[in-house]
Amino acid sequence: GAGVSQSPSNKVTEKGKDVELRCDPISGHTALYWYRQSLGQGLEFLIYFQGNSAPDKSGLPSDRFSAERTGGSVSTLTIQRTQQEDSAVYLCASSFRMVTNEQFFGPGTRLTVL
Amino acid sequence: LAKTTQPISMDSYEGQEVNITCSHNNIATNDYITWYQQFPSQGPRFIIQGYKTKVTNEVASLFIPADRKSSTLSLPRVSLSDTAVYYCLVGGPNDYKLSFGAGTTVTVRA
Secondary structure (H helix, E strand, O other): OOOOEEEOOEEEEOOOOOEEEEEEOOOOOOEEEEEEEOOOOOEEEEEEEEOOEEEEOOOOOOOOEEEEEOOOOOEEEEEOOOOHHHOEEEEEEEEOOOOOOOOEEOOOEEEEEO | OOOOEOOOEEEEEOOOOEEEEEEOOOOOOOOEEEEEEEOOOOOOEEEEEEOOEEEEOOOOEEEEOOOOOEEEEEEOOOOHHHOEEEEEEEEOOOOOOOOOOOOEEEEEEO
16 A cells, blocks of 8 residues: 655755645554654654644754644644754654554655755 | 664675664563664665564564563575665654664675
8 A cells, every 4th residue: 555655855945945844644544753864863753643633742843843734644844944954854654553663654855955 | 762772784695694683771661672674765664573582574583582681683585675774672652752773784795
């Protein structure tokens, strides 16, 4: 079946611009997660959704970052006034159960802020 | 999540068995051991998960000794396509904030 998809695959933007990253989870997966992976680094947790609500936003680096999920499916991660340190690969994952360490990851969106 | 320690890199040749050992001295009673694989320009992929003794699936085997302070991921008869970074994670069933360290970069040569 179809896996987690993310778009765009690559995004180059100028410092100060806003960007939106999209995630389509696996159908039927109620939990959705966003992570960030900087070059040569491990994954950094950003936010977790159960359905359309986000019980844990603790990983969002600043108030420039926000995320929403609609219809219990698609999620959008928005970064306002991008900074160079926001450059990274943004990964989305989904899982069937609410809390699990078996998560299915998308291919990621590589964001480059010039 | 419990801290884990694994080798930074390992080299192997096609057809050989690769064993990656992960140390997790502070593993908690309800923690599971999970391994992920990540290819360049892709997201991590779940490989295998276990609690104790041995778990085997079509991709790998996971060996966990009785004290559970370490675990070994075994990849049988590797091919060039097994070249990837392998991550060892330890956490309870409610730990959804996956914490990936640097992982082990496995390079398979012809």
